[in-house]
Amino acid sequence: MxxxxxxxxxxxxxxxxxxxxxxxxxxxxxxxxxxxxxxxxxxxxxxxxxxxxxxxxxxxxxxxxxxxxxxxxxxxxxxxxxxxxxxxxxxxxxxxxxxxxxxxxxxxxxxxxxxxxxxxxxxxxxxxxxxxxxxxxxxxxxxxxxxxGCTVPRIDLGALSVAYGSDKWASFHWYTAHYEKEFAPYRDRPVRILEIGIGGFSGELGGSSLKMWKRYFHRGTVFGLDLFDKSELNQPRLTALTGDQGDTDGLVALAREHGPFDIVIDDGSHENEHVRVSFEALFPYVRSGGLYVIEDLQTSYFPRFGGTADKVAGSKTSVGLVKSLLDDLHHREHATYPGHPTSVTEESVVGVRVYRNVAFIEKGVNGEDGIPRWMDDEAWIALGAIPPSAD
Structure with a gap:
């Protein structure tokens, strides 16, 4: 620093x-x-x-x-x-x-x-x-x-997206309304944000979304990750990093140096394998109470991105990952619990909220207990939850 x-x-x-x-x-x-x-x-x-x-x-x-x-x-x-x-x-x-x-x-x-x-x-x-x-x-x-410039901006995130040239609103995406709802609790905090994918095509520098996040989170520090050197974008509270979202070791090294993060947004290659690699590497470096966001879930159904050409996305896709997180959220109800070691996601996924083509995974302590495992028919009858047998 x-x-x-x-x-x-x-x-x-x-x-x-x-x-x-x-x-x-x-x-x-x-x-x-x-x-x-x-x-x-x-x-x-x-x-x-x-x-x-x-x-x-x-x-x-x-x-x-x-x-x-x-x-x-x-x-x-x-x-x-x-x-x-x-x-x-x-x-x-x-x-x-x-x-x-x-x-x-x-x-x-x-x-x-x-x-x-x-x-x-x-x-x-x-x-x-x-x-x-x-x-x-x-x-x-x-x-x-x-x-x-001397105030905290009162901003409509959709308008801000359009002003900076981001595609998160009024393009083929309509994400900013969901972002405003999900990010509202973080707006006044000194958050650390990592967005995978800086953008910029045909030689353009990109960085539209990074500037949008810097403006929206007036106390935030924003990092962007891209395959290509975009360090010309660097300015106070905004840093462009170079790396491959499919490289686990590189992602872990990045997170150790610049994290932990309050928010991670995957708007990178949208290759299903890359999405899963990035999540597995970076989710452990999201702070408790933070969010991990996966954009463009539609590539789960595009074979050229490693998706499934069917109406049910396969387990190796981004949508498959999100589905598995629902299972992890409810791991205490699994028949095998507590007889197996718990994973990072079983221990710390506390919410999964999905909108069209974008998912928000909330991190915390997944420690709430449910129905005692010793509950049997006799106990349920004692509670009056099921009627006694006619026999």
Missing amino acids: TADTALLDRVVQAGTAPDAEIFAVVEDAGLGAVVGVLVEEILFRCDAPINVMPVDIALDVTHESERHRTVFRMVRDRPIAILDGEEPVIRRELRMNVVDLVRRLYGRADHPRTGDFHDAFLPTRPADLTELPEIFASTNQASGALLS
Whole structure:
């Protein structure tokens, strides 16, 4: 873990911690370093500016007697720039305590969006008042874009999928509605996510879903795994790893280095053998309370992916794997229990939820007991659950 990554992890963790923890991070790393982390996150989250006239906005972040200023230059069709050395024409000054900005970015999704900053709109008189209407409009538009990056986004995951170019919604998949329901309990947590398959065809870099997850999980750390080097995608809270999902040893090494994970999503080759290899290697490295997701179960019925050309998927397919997990979930009811060693999945699968072409496997402690094994007809009759024999 690099120093920058370690600092980012501390800032993210501090987002829901007491103020004293944020103070400690600032005292250890320095206000400038912490602001650097926060500004990178703001730039990632910001909506694209729509103002035609360039607008310079100053953000002053304070801590006790210290103040650190960052000037953003915003204009349509260009990346937001951080001015350094160039004399700006400040159209708006925003001032915020570092504690409040950390909470805005890495606190809970319901954190207030007002009442925590100071504002000076057009702090100096424009030299040419004929430009005033355009200055007003452009400053308003640029400010809205900047402040969109200073909050936890209230996002429809389907819209976010479309915006980033992911195929998880409104393509030939309709997954995001299920993801929103399943991932809601994790939204405010500093989760670690691994997605198998980064995408990108015909030389494209891909990474659409990884960016979507980074935006959705505002405190999360996202890893992607691909056969090809996609490290150009690397940025704070997002890392592209290179590897083969059919390589058990490689997957275990990856999980030991970067896990354990709260969520693993298999959107890789969709080869049925690869799906099973990945699950067997990575499920042990999913945290208790976490989820393992398998997408595109339809390949269980496609022979070219190792599927079954029949209406009943074979045991070696992805659907066959999911069916077997239902058996593992109920292993205490098996006639052979407790006379055989239990597997990882028998011990830790606590839920299997399946929607069209996507399955969510929940991990935990599968320790609930059921009906005592000594229950016989005499006991059931004593309970009144079955009538006594007429004999």
